[in-house]
Amino acid sequence: MKKLLIALMTTAAALSVAATAEAADKLKACWVYTGPIGDFGYSYQHDQGRLQVEKALGDKVETAYLENVSEGPDADRAFERLAREKCKIIFGTSFGFMDAEVKVAKKFPKVMFEHATGYKTGKNLGIYNARFYEGRYVLGQIAAKESKKGLAGYIVSFPIPEVVMGINSFMLGAQSVNPDFKVKIVWVNSWFDPGKEADAAKALFDQGADIIVQHTDSTAALQVAEERKLHGFGQSSDMIKFAPNAQLTALTDEWGPYYISRVQAALDGTWKPDNVWLGIKDGAVKLAPFTNMPDDVKAMAEATTKKIAGGWNPFTGPVSKQDGSPWLKDGEVADDGTLLGMNFYVKGVDDKLPQ
Amino acid sequence: MMRIELVKRPQRSALFSVLSPFIAFALTMIAGGIMFALLGVNPLDAFNIYFIQPISEVWQLHELAIKAAPLILIAVGLSVCYKANIWNIGAEGQFIFGAIFGSIIPVLFPQFEGPLVIPLMLLLGMVGGAFYASIPAFLKTRFSTNEILTSLMLVYVAQLFLDWLVRGPWRDPEGHGFPQTIQFGDSAVLPELMPDAGRANWGFVFALVAAVAIWLMMSRMLKGFEVRVLGSSPRAGRFAGFGFNRMVFFTFLLSGALAGLAGISEVSGAIGQLQPVISPGYGFTAIIVAFLGRLNPLGIVAAGLVLALTYLGGEAVQSALGISDKVARVFQGMLLFFVLGCDTLIHYRIRLIGMALTKANGTAQLEAAPKLEEAR
Numbered sequence: 001m002k003k004l005l006i007a008l009m010t011t012a013a014a015l016s017v018a019a020t021a022e023a024a025d026k027l028k029a030c031w032v033y034t035g036p037i038g039d040f041g042y043s044y045q046h047d048q049g050r051l052q053v054e055k056a057l058g059d060k061v062e063t064a065y066l067e068n069v070s071e072g073p074d075a076d077r078a079f080e081r082l083a084r085e086k087c088k089i090i091f092g093t094s095f096g097f098m099d100a101e102v103k104v105a106k107k108f109p110k111v112m113f114e115h116a117t118g119y120k121t122g123k124n125l126g127i128y129n130a131r132f133y134e135g136r137y138v139l140g141q142i143a144a145k146e147s148k149k150g151l152a153g154y155i156v157s158f159p160i161p162e163v164v165m166g167i168n169s170f171m172l173g174a175q176s177v178n179p180d181f182k183v184k185i186v187w188v189n190s191w192f193d194p195g196k197e198a199d200a201a202k203a204l205f206d207q208g209a210d211i212i213v214q215h216t217d218s219t220a221a222l223q224v225a226e227e228r229k230l231h232g233f234g235q236s237s238d239m240i241k242f243a244p245n246a247q248l249t250a251l252t253d254e255w256g257p258y259y260i261s262r263v264q265a266a267l268d269g270t271w272k273p274d275n276v277w278l279g280i281k282d283g284a285v286k287l288a289p290f291t292n293m294p295d296d297v298k299a300m301a302e303a304t305t306k307k308i309a310g311g312w313n314p315f316t317g318p319v320s321k322q323d324g325s326p327w328l329k330d331g332e333v334a335d336d337g338t339l340l341g342m343n344f345y346v347k348g349v350d351d352k353l354p355q
Numbered sequence: 356m357m358r359i360e361l362v363k364r365p366q367r368s369a370l371f372s373v374l375s376p377f378i379a380f381a382l383t384m385i386a387g388g389i390m391f392a393l394l395g396v397n398p399l400d401a402f403n404i405y406f407i408q409p410i411s412e413v414w415q416l417h418e419l420a421i422k423a424a425p426l427i428l429i430a431v432g433l434s435v436c437y438k439a440n441i442w443n444i445g446a447e448g449q450f451i452f453g454a455i456f457g458s459i460i461p462v463l464f465p466q467f468e469g470p471l472v473i474p475l476m477l478l479l480g481m482v483g484g485a486f487y488a489s490i491p492a493f494l495k496t497r498f499s500t501n502e503i504l505t506s507l508m509l510v511y512v513a514q515l516f517l518d519w520l521v522r523g524p525w526r527d528p529e530g531h532g533f534p535q536t537i538q539f540g541d542s543a544v545l546p547e548l549m550p551d552a553g554r555a556n557w558g559f560v561f562a563l564v565a566a567v568a569i570w571l572m573m574s575r576m577l578k579g580f581e582v583r584v585l586g587s588s589p590r591a592g593r594f595a596g597f598g599f600n601r602m603v604f605f606t607f608l609l610s611g612a613l614a615g616l617a618g619i620s621e622v623s624g625a626i627g628q629l630q631p632v633i634s635p636g637y638g639f640t641a642i643i644v645a646f647l648g649r650l651n652p653l654g655i656v657a658a659g660l661v662l663a664l665t666y667l668g669g670e671a672v673q674s675a676l677g678i679s680d681k682v683a684r685v686f687q688g689m690l691l692f693f694v695l696g697c698d699t700l701i702h703y704r705i706r707l708i709g710m711a712l713t714k715a716n717g718t719a720q721l722e723a724a725p726k727l728e729e730a731r
Contacts, residue, residue, distance in 0.1 A: 036680070066673055068680045070635045073625035076554070077418050078670065084414065085674060095533075099627070158631070159522065160533055189518070189631075 029053060029263045030087035031065040032078050034094035035192045041217030041236040042191065042253070043067060046093045046116075048237075049255030056260045060267055071096025079104035083111045089266045091259065092116065094191075095160065101125060112271050114262060117162060119340060126273035128258060130284045132162070133169035133339070135251040137314035138287060138304050139213060139233050140173025142248050144181045145297045146231060147211045153204025154185045155197055155214040155221055159353055161342040163215050168346045169314045170213060173304075175348055184209055185351040194220035205230060211248075222246055231292060238288035249301070250288035257283055277336060281309040315339065320347040361703040371701050376647075379693035380661075386689050396676055404675050405668035405686075417553025419663050421625060424555075425450070425634075427562040427659035428617040429641035431569050432610030434650040438573070440586040441606045445491060445506030446614040447638025448513035449484040453615020454622040455517060456483025458536065458629050461543035462525050468542040476543060476619055484615015485608045487513065492607035496600040502607075510638065518631045525629065536629040545624035558620035563656065565613055570652040582606070614638060643687075647694055662687065 031050050035043035050063050064087065069078045075097045082090050083104055089112040092101045098118035105113040105125040113125040121127055143152045152174070156163050167185065174181040184207060186200040193216070201212050201221035205228055212232035214221045222243040225232040232243065234250025258278060265271040278284035287305055290298040308314065317328030322345040328334060345353060371378075387405075388398035409415045429446045436443040457480030460472055491505040522534045529537075545556045573579035585592035585602050593599065622633055644662055648655030669683020 030674070038679075064674045064677070066670055066680070070632070072630070072633060072635065073421060073621065074635060076625070077421075077667075080414070080418075080554075081670060081674060096630075099538075158534065 026062045027060060027089070027263065027267050028085075028087045029061050029063050029259075029266070030082040030085075030090045031063070032069050032075070032082065032090070032092045032094075032097060033065060033067045034069060034071060034096065035067070035217055037065070037067050039192050039217050040219055040239065040242070043093065043217070045236050045253040046091075046255055049259040052256030053259045053263050056256075057263060057267070061263060069097075071100075075100035076103060079113075080107070083108040088112060089114070089263060089271070091262075095162070112266055112273075121273055121275060124273060127275050129277045130253055130255075131277055131279035132251060132253075132285055133165045134280045134308045134314060135285050135287055136166045136169040136213075137173035137308065138301050139249070139251060140170040140175075140181075141177050141304055142233075142290075142293065142297060142301050143170070143211045143213065144174035144177035145300065146248065146293060147181075147209075149208055149210050150178055150180060151182045151184065151209045152211045152213055153201065153207070153209030154183050155200045155204070155212065155216055156185060156187055157191050157216050158189065159187065159343075161340055164345070164353065165339050165342045166215050167349060168342065171346055171349050172314055172319065179348075181348070182350055183213075185349075188216060190216065192217045194218040197221050198224050201225065201232075219243070234288060240288065240291065245292060247288070247291060248293055249290045252286045252288055254284055254286050279308070280305060281311065321345070322347055322349055358708045360706045360708055361699070362706050364702060364704055367701050371697075375697040375701055376694060379690065379697045382693045382697075383686065383690045386693075387686055390682075390685065394678060394682075396678065401672055401676065401678075404671050406664065409664055409667040409671055414553040415667060417549075417555035419660060419667055420555040420559040422663035422666055423659040424558040424562045425617040425621050425637045426641050426644045426662060427656055428558070428565055428620070429610075429614045429638055430644040430648065430655045430659060431562070431566050431652045432613030433641060433645045434648070434652060434655060435569060435573070435582055436606040436610050437645060438586045438650055439582045439602055439606045440589075441603055442503045443488065443491070443506050443607055443610050444503050444642065445488070445508075445510050445638070446610065446641055447634060447636065448506070448510035449487045449611040449614035450618035450621075450634055450638045451510075451513040451517050452487035453480035453484035453612075453618030454629065454633055455520065455618075456480055456486070456615065457619030458525075458539075458622060461539040461623075462536045462629065465537060465540055465543075468540060470542070472540075472542045473545060473623070476623060477616060480615045480619025481612040482615070484618060485612040488607040488611020488614070489604065492604045496603050502603075514632075517629065517633070521629050521631055527628075534631050538628050539623060543623060544627060545620055547624075554625075556620070556624035558617070558624050561616060561620060562659070565616075566652040566656045573652065578605075614641075643691060647691070661690075665690065 031046060033043035033046055037043050037047040047065065050065060053061060054063055064082065066078045069075055071094060079090060079092065079100055092115045095117045098115055098120055101113055101115045102120050102122060102125060105122050109124055111124065115125060115127050117129045118127050154167060156167065171183060184204055186204060188196040188200050190196060197214065197216050197218050198220040201224040204212060210230050212221050212225050214235050217236055219239045219242040222232045222234060222239050225246040226243040231246050231248050234247050236253050238250045238252055240247050262271065290301050313333045315328065315334035317332040318330045319328040321327045324347060343353065345351065391398040391401040409419065429450065433443060433446055457476040459479060460467060460476050487509065490509060491502045494500040494505050495502045521536055525536045527535055527537045545558060547554055547556050573582065581597045581602065584595060585597050585599060589599060617637065622629060626633060640662065644655055644658045647658035665683055665686050669680060669686065672678045672682060673680050
């Protein structure tokens with residue numbers, strides 16, 4: 001038994017030496033995705049970012065990724081595997097990887113870790129996020145202009161602050177056009193479940209909504225909208241190919257520039273854990289071309305996008321909470337901390353937040 | 356035109372019964388090799404990364420143990436159920452309830468610390484799993500409901516109950532509204548076996564102990580005999596004085612308790628808190644493991660390790676060769692397909708029949724049937 005162990009360990013050591021020699025001149029950058037990269041949504045966009053890193057930095061880097069990693073003990077192993085496989089910088093792209101990444105980061109102090117959409121940091125663990133709510137405000141305005149019934153259907157995953165923030169921002173946008181605008185919300189309890197998403201879209205249309213918004217990752221809901229000759233918005237990536245007549249615009253994530261800058265920093269030895277929240281003005285949140293809408297709506301959407309890029313925050317008072325109590329005074333801007341922990345609706349949302 | 360028919364063999368070959376899992380594995384490798392070749396990867400490289408590397412590094416052996424532990428623990432309990440011809444499909448729910456009951460201490464009484472915490476949590480976990488399994492057992496014995504349906508549907512109830520707990524009453528007040536409980540305190544975390552070498556915790560030891568204990572029970576004790584008799588012939592069992600209702604409760608409570616133990620071990624050892632999803636479907640995968648292991652507790656240990664290896668290897672080829680994670684699923688599917696196929700061919704042989712003969716064949720079969728009966 002002992003001999004076997006020694007033999008195994010020598011082999012392992014030999015293998016790892018060989019691996020180091022091979023990879024010494026290249027920096028290995030690695031990604032962990034919660035969904036399949038073929039979801040054409042959230043994980044797909046992150047992977048596009050990885051490909052941009054490969055393209056921009058060429059010979060200086062090699063990349064690897066793990067997809068469809070479930071959030072839990074499998075995530076611990078995924079990060080540990082990549083750290084042991086000589087990844088120098090590792091990006092975890094889902095909120096649910098947070099604790100796994102914190103644990104593994106402590107264990108591998110020389111590896112640089114980055115975690116998207118979380119709030120825990122460490123000596124070698126930075127966090128990054130995108131201000132998707134900025135884009136959702138524009139979606140709200142378009143929906144209110146384009147909906148004949150003044151009712152949108154909203155498909156959502158989990159009642160976490162990120163999602164609640166999105167619903168609120170969408171509503172504020174819609175109310176700025178039509179104060180009586182209504183939204184119906186369906187929770188599907190998944191980030192990626194095309195079957196459930198399609199069912200939710202059908203149910204919402206059947207209940208009278210004529211525009212669909214989603215905070216889930218598949219193209220299913222838009223495809224239902226396409227079939228019904230109604231409208232909707234793409235999520236995470238430009239989904240115009242799947243719904244050429246239904247997509248009004250898409251809220252897309254552009255991670256490439258950020259990833260390139262971070263990997264470059266790792267190459268230069270200037271990497272430090274950071275906490276960044278990028279928005280429309282940084283190019284991390286983008287709206288796909290405005291299609292299937294009249295010119296005046298398009299002009300309004302473009303103007304609002306420009307206004308937000310100029311630094312205006314959609315969460316600017318006066319805003320009341322759902323129960324009518326005041327939240328933001330006239331001209332007051334919500335601080336980032338409140339947004340990141342948001343667990344209440346603004347006035348006009350006709351839904352009870354799952355508690 | 357040809358038609359394929361399965362004809363029951365009068366006798367099954369003892370040799371091939373033993374060889375069949377190995378043949379199945381070899382066939383899986385061949386089919387897998389073809390798949391890798393089609394993907395443009397050297398099959399030998401791929402196999403090396405898929406099957407050899409994960410078991411040649413100490414930390415990966417630990418990961419293997421972590422992944423296999425819940426599968427073995429649950430499957431061993433299920434094997435007793437299935438031997439008794441009682442169909443508990445709801446181990447996933449019992450796993451979740453074990454995790455919830457066991458978490459009562461670290462979530463509601465975090466100030467309670469000391470060496471007693473872990474044993475109490477494990478005990479509560481087993482109680483929780485057994486309690487949840489007692490519901491379909493009660494429904495079956497009292498109202499003759501189909502336990503497949505009730506146990507399966509209770510899985511969804513358990514998942515939603517856990518979801519409600521971690522979003523509602525048990526949510527971490529400091530957690531920024533995210534759906535999870537507080538992190539368990541140090542004394543509520545199942546210790547690791549060899550912390551310097553890897554993450555494997557005591558859950559794997561529980562799995563091995565459970566497998567040996569159930570193996571002893573099934574092969575050496577009256578209870579095991581009772582399970583087998585009632586499973587293969589309920590009427591004979593009744594003549595022997597074995598109570599069917601008692602057996603339903605016994606198998607459900609046993610498998611529920613083991614699934615519950617797996618649940619609390621997983622939460623306490625590997626996750627460290629409750630969250631909306633704590634299992635990537637262990638309760639269902641364990642059904643496959645139970646059958647791959649031929650309902651034999653020791654076979655289940657091997658099957659659990661093999662299935663865990665397909666997960667780990669799948670990740671390894673993904674990161675090393677950039678192959679989709681679907682490869683692991685395909686491998687698991689092929690393995691199951693070939694195992695079931697080989698097993699079928701032990702019990703049956705294939706007969707090709709020309710369509711023109713169909714009519715005559717109908718009578719031939721009628722004539723053949725009594726002969727087959729005799730042969731048995």
